[in-house]
Amino acid sequence: MVESTGRFETAHGPKYLTQLCKHFAHKIEVVHGERHGECRFSFGTAVMDADDEALTVRLAVSEADQLPQAKAVIADHLARFAFREEDRAIAWSS
Numbered sequence: 001m002v003e004s005t006g007r008f009e010t011a012h013g014p015k016y017l018t019q020l021c022k023h024f025a026h027k028i029e030v031v032h033g034e035r036h037g038e039c040r041f042s043f044g045t046a047v048m049d050a051d052d053e054a055l056t057v058r059l060a061v062s063e064a065d066q067l068p069q070a071k072a073v074i075a076d077h078l079a080r081f082a083f084r085e086e087d088r089a090i091a092w093s094s
Helices: 013-024 064-081
Strands: 002-009 029-032 036-041 044-050 054-061 091-093
Touching: 002 064, 013 029, 013 036, 013 044, 013 054, 013 064, 044 064, 054 064
Parallel strands: none
Antiparallel strands: 002 054, 002 091, 029 036, 036 044, 044 054
């Protein structure tokens, strides 16, 4: 299992978590509440937690070569939903 954690600094973490989970739920299995969500993609799992300071995403994929795709899916969708944010980039760490 290969994992990476991303943090998106924002005061609107719960809002973006909900938007992401509702969007992904149209195609994949998603479980979410107000401040926690889990999305089960074909390439792995994204576990999201939100508070009043950030949205944190923990990715877990089975193969290292799947990690760039997983990060791109989350980052691209988040950038679309957070278009009003000054900095729309999520900071990833291994």
